[in-house]
Amino acid sequence: MSKPVVLLDPGHGGYDPGASYNGLREKDLNLMLALKVADRLDGVKVLLTRERDIYLSLADRVAISRRAEPDLFLSLHANAGGGRGFESFIYRGLGARDPAVAMQKALHAEIMGALNRWEIVDRGMKQAAFYVLRYNPRPAVLIESLFLDNAREAGLWREPPFVEALAGGVARGVQAALGVPPGGAAAGGARESGSKSAVSGGGIAPGTTLYTVQVGAFAYLENARQRLSEAQRAGFSDAYIYQKQF
Ligand SMILES: [Zn+2]
DSSP: OOOOEEEEEEOOBTTBOOSEETTEEHHHHHHHHHHHHHHHOOSSEEEESOSSSOOOOHHHHHHHHHHHOOSEEEEEEEEOSSOOSEEEEEETTOOTTSHHHHHHHHHHHHHHHHTGGGTOOEEEEEEEOOHHHHTOSSOEEEEEEEETTSHHHHHHHTOHHHHHHHHHHHHHHHHHHTTOOTTOOOTTOOOOSSOOEEOSTTSSOTTOOOOOOOOOOOSSHHHHHHHHHHHHHTTOTTOOOOOOOO
């Protein structure tokens, strides 16, 4: 019996830092968490959409999932925007029997359990039309771990015991979602170590052309932020603000 496959997707990267507050950049935290989770996963074959600080579009990430055919696609993010706590997402159009529904439950329960002693607010198991969920041909879950614009929660991301607990919770959640017993004694398989690998081929090849879509130019930051949050609500979670001085 071959091992189940998880494709970990650290959100953002390269020139897209994601949420940046309190001296933290989301892209760095997402990657750090993914690598820690990968190290802890026994009995599961681990793939990563990126294992370095490179830019991948949302379409790139979905294309990687289509090619790799994982049993679970798990996108790792941290939140911002004036809240606190942990939340998880699956695509909002799924039926109750879709495998992603049970996987979200397993992940969410393990992660909230692991964060228990930090009294993290449980924002719930949610559904949304985020691009990497909506267009993913494989069961896909996205997690938002704490708010970087919240001083206490940004502080927790700097505390190794917290980050290790979070990584442990995510790893156990992946195992639970994929039916692998804790400790990784997977039925019928000899344990391989170090079997994580990036499938993005090191990111975008030299010579590749990337096209940026602009949806507005604003003299006031507030208006730009407004348009950004509209784009994010529409599912373009990799939308960002680019500042240019004239
Ligand atoms: Zn993000």
